[in-house]
Amino acid sequence: MATRLKPVDVVIVGMGWTGGILAKELSDAGLTVLGLERGVNRTTEPDFSVPMIRDELRYAVRHELYMDVSRDTLTFRNAARETALPMRRLGSFLPGEGVGGAGLHWNGQTYRFSPSDHSLRTRVKERYGAAFAPEGMQLADWPMTYDELEPYYDKFEYMAGISGQAGNIRGETIEGGNPFEGPRSRGYPNPPLKASLSGVMYEAAARELGYHPFPRPAANMSRAYVNPDGMSLGECQYCGHCENFGCEANAKASPHITVIPAAQKNANFSLRTQAWVTRVDLHPDGKRAKGVTYTDVRTGEEFEQPADIVALCAYGLGNVHLMLLSGIGAPYDPDTETGVVGKGYCYQLTSTVQTFFEDRNFNPFMGAGSLGVVVDDVNGDNFDHGPHGFIGGASIINATTHGRPIAYRPLPPGTPKWGSEWKAASRHWYGRSTSIGTQGSNMASRGNYLSLDPTYRNAFGQPLLRLTYDFTENDFKQSAFTTKIAHDIGRAMGPTHISPLAPKSSSYSIVPYQSTHNTGGAITGHDPKTSAVNRYLQSWDVSNLFVVGASAFPQNAGYNPTGAVGALAYWTADAIRTRYLSAPGPLVPA
Amino acid sequence: MTDEGLDRRRFLGGLGAGAAALGADVAEAAEPAPGVTAASPAGGPPALAGYQFLNPDEAAFMEAFVDHLIPADALSPSGTELGVAVYVDRQLAGAWGKGARMYLQGPWRRGTPNQGWQSPMTPADLVRTGIAALDAHCRRVAKLPFERLGPDAREDAVAALAQGKIELEGVASKLLFDTLYALATEGLFADPIYGGNRDKAGWRLVGFPGVIATHAQDIETYRGRRYDAEPMSIADMS
Structure with a gap:
């Protein structure tokens, strides 16, 4: 029998970036806000102290800061004809767990999606004609434009102290920035990080080939910074331990040192950790949420937390899982293409070109999570797709993130994997290699979706989320096209050896790490028949439920998602404050 | 004394002669000129002996x-x-x-490699x-x-x-x-x-410097130049 708790105005499920932002914004507005987090609380001191935090095995290999799949995981199959089986250990992607969520252990690569990404369906139709999109592709516009989201991108970037070089301020092109980016109202709050040798070489080679390289925008602080909420961040030390780790110097913007402590200044915000939400409880008519039910994972006790507003701010996959478990919205059916919850799951296609230089020394261990140089010429709709026959693109990046030796020991093709020759080659090439990566978009496709698994259950006795997913021909064409350009730039850098062209060309595997950029499943749209949430990320079906995060993306772009996720969180918080509170109910007529 | 020498001295300071000697070997090792060889067994604390799991x-x-x-x-x-x-x-x-x-819950099936x-x-x-x-x-x-x-x-x-x-x-x-x-x-x-x-x-084999990593200046000072330091482990810092 669950214990019923005192009602609050707002209950937030998940305390990562989106939950932290809503907590800050809605508690500032005077609402009583409760944040529920399934994992533990961690603080920079003592949890991320040197030397303990510099433990590659514990954090990067054994996944200390990530979700524990012994308790909850998902099942996976490439296609509906297969039987989905559990992801028994982490691999392809690494969702976070605990206060700060993935915002603790991210690299800090912080982009805005381009204007065409936000209006992709319209853009493709106008530029290439309606017949250009292949059969089965579920191309969609975001129901809000880039221009509408711009102030919220800006707000996220200033809160997180992003280091970067603007390329377009109010329509004026700025030398050294990304000339393809949407107009921004002002420059980045901090200058770019210091360049590495490989970045300098990559930039020169890309420019020579006619591309437009720019420094990768970084949530790693290029200098000490105090954000508009009064939160202090330190200067990045290029320690090469960003992704997988917490930052001991508070030099990587993370929720636990920005929005969450800012919210905690408000007495009307409280945080409850190790509180695992198992469902959203609905009123009998199914149109309003009563609150949520959670289990205290320390004791196993169950609680009902009533709330006027429920915000799902878990990892995107978790948001979709909770909607399906709670019976909110019609589950998507790929056979009929009806239903909405679970629809539009997307991922990314990545590829790598490894270059080796006999006469160079890159000191790979001097790096930062987002240190790098990017070429955006073939991303989004920055180029004419007509001759190429696909939709989408990729950012092409030379990154200097780390040289941690369990994971990082690049070797030229054909090198033995063990023995004295392997040891000598590992020694020789460790400092003499750098890579170029593509981060490619992924379009929504009829057969790719999320649902509940019929067989496997989590530690709470609930069905696991089931992922049915594979790459599509459109996306293979994208990877082939953009990987060739990455390879061209790599060759122009003049390496002694270069890895062979290896675009993504085979079906999706959940085993090797690729990207923690899982999107969709509760997509935003204009129409309740084809989307799960409206333009304010409000459920079409349950009007006091907001579903915030990358789960709202109708398709995925060739960028890291956190900038867009942060913008959506501020956008939603603003809609709740300025629109919903005065007239609780659907903000968009269905 | 070059800048590089000064910097190495900063990192080697207080580590004792044996460690400094190893560092010197590594510093010269543009090509395999090993810090540790089979003929001169590994320095540092003795390896753990005995097994907990393996028979x-x-x-x-x-x-x-x-x-x-x-x-x-x-x-x-x-x-x-x-x-x-x-x-x-x-x-x-x-x-x-x-x-x-x-x-680790069943049911169990072989599954596809993916x-x-x-x-x-x-x-x-x-x-x-x-x-x-x-x-x-x-x-x-x-x-x-x-x-x-x-x-x-x-x-x-x-x-x-x-x-x-x-x-x-x-x-x-x-x-x-x-x-x-x-x-x-x-x-x-x-x-x-x-x-x-x-x-x-x-770490010596590849040239990874370990857990000390304050490179805000080094990334410019050593751009294109080999950076050598006596590697530091968690135990060294504890």
Whole structure:
């Protein structure tokens, strides 16, 4: 029998970036806000102290800061004809767990999606004609434009102290920035990080080939910074331990040192950790949420937390899982293409070109999570797709993130994997290699979706989320096209050896790490028949439920998602404050 | 004294003559001119002795296996001398070996390669089963256990295992190899606190400086130039 708790105005499920932002914004507005987090609380001191935090095995290999799949995981199959089986250990992607969520252990690569990404369906139709999109592709516009989201991108970037070089301020092109980016109202709050040798070489080679390289925008602080909420961040030390780790110097913007402590200044915000939400409880008519039910994972006790507003701010996959478990919205059916919850799951296609230089020394261990140089010429709709026959693109990046030796020991093709020759080659090439990566978009496709698994259950006795997913021909064409350009730039850098062209060309595997950029499943749209949430990320079906995060993306772009996720969180918080509170109910007529 | 010299001195300061001498060797090692050799066994604290999980037969296999992957040569002592077999033993004995942070509920199906690990065994059980099956295979084919095979025969066995070409009872040979290979490389390159990488020999091998990493100035000072420092481990800083 669950214990019923005192009602609050707002209950937030998940305390990562989106939950932290809503907590800050809605508690500032005077609402009583409760944040529920399934994992533990961690603080920079003592949890991320040197030397303990510099433990590659514990954090990067054994996944200390990530979700524990012994308790909850998902099942996976490439296609509906297969039987989905559990992801028994982490691999392809690494969702976070605990206060700060993935915002603790991210690299800090912080982009805005381009204007065409936000209006992709319209853009493709106008530029290439309606017949250009292949059969089965579920191309969609975001129901809000880039221009509408711009102030919220800006707000996220200033809160997180992003280091970067603007390329377009109010329509004026700025030398050294990304000339393809949407107009921004002002420059980045901090200058770019210091360049590495490989970045300098990559930039020169890309420019020579006619591309437009720019420094990768970084949530790693290029200098000490105090954000508009009064939160202090330190200067990045290029320690090469960003992704997988917490930052001991508070030099990587993370929720636990920005929005969450800012919210905690408000007495009307409280945080409850190790509180695992198992469902959203609905009123009998199914149109309003009563609150949520959670289990205290320390004791196993169950609680009902009533709330006027429920915000799902878990990892995107978790948001979709909770909607399906709670019976909110019609589950998507790929056979009929009806239903909405679970629809539009997307991922990314990545590829790598490894270059080796006999006469160079890159000191790979001097790096930062987002240190790098990017070429955006073939991303989004920055180029004419007509001759190429696909939709989408990729950012092409030379990154200097780390040289941690369990994971990082690049070797030229054909090198033995063990023995004295392997040891000598590992020694020789460790400092003499750098890579170029593509981060490619992924379009929504009829057969790719999320649902509940019929067989496997989590530690709470609930069905696991089931992922049915594979790459599509459109996306293979994208990877082939953009990987060739990455390879061209790599060759122009003049390496002694270069890895062979290896675009993504085979079906999706959940085993090797690729990207923690899982999107969709509760997509935003204009129409309740084809989307799960409206333009304010409000459920079409349950009007006091907001579903915030990358789960709202109708398709995925060739960028890291956190900038867009942060913008959506501020956008939603603003809609709740300025629109919903005065007239609780659907903000968009269905 | 060059800037580089000053910087090295800053890092070597207070470490004692032995460590400084090792650092000097590493600094000159543009090409293999090793800091640690088989002829001069690893410095630093003695390797841990004794096994928690592996029985004597399994330990004999593991030592031979990690020594085949990581042979003693001019660049480093052998895997066993570096504590790699002990590292593997401790991992198998501990939470990871027992399947911590894995979803271990049935039902069990073989699955497709894209679906990943679907073995009902924990990693420790898988390694134990795999070693026994590989031992049986070697005795059947060569009349000798793996650890008594000659170098060429060992190489053939490891290569066949890596390619998944050996039929083993109860476990896929590729999965066994991938598991053992990952463990061995972790044992060479993980922080010495876990029992391997004795005297940071794995880090010295590639030139990884360890846990001290304040490079806000170095990234410009050493742009294009080799940066050498005595590697520092968690224990060194504790």
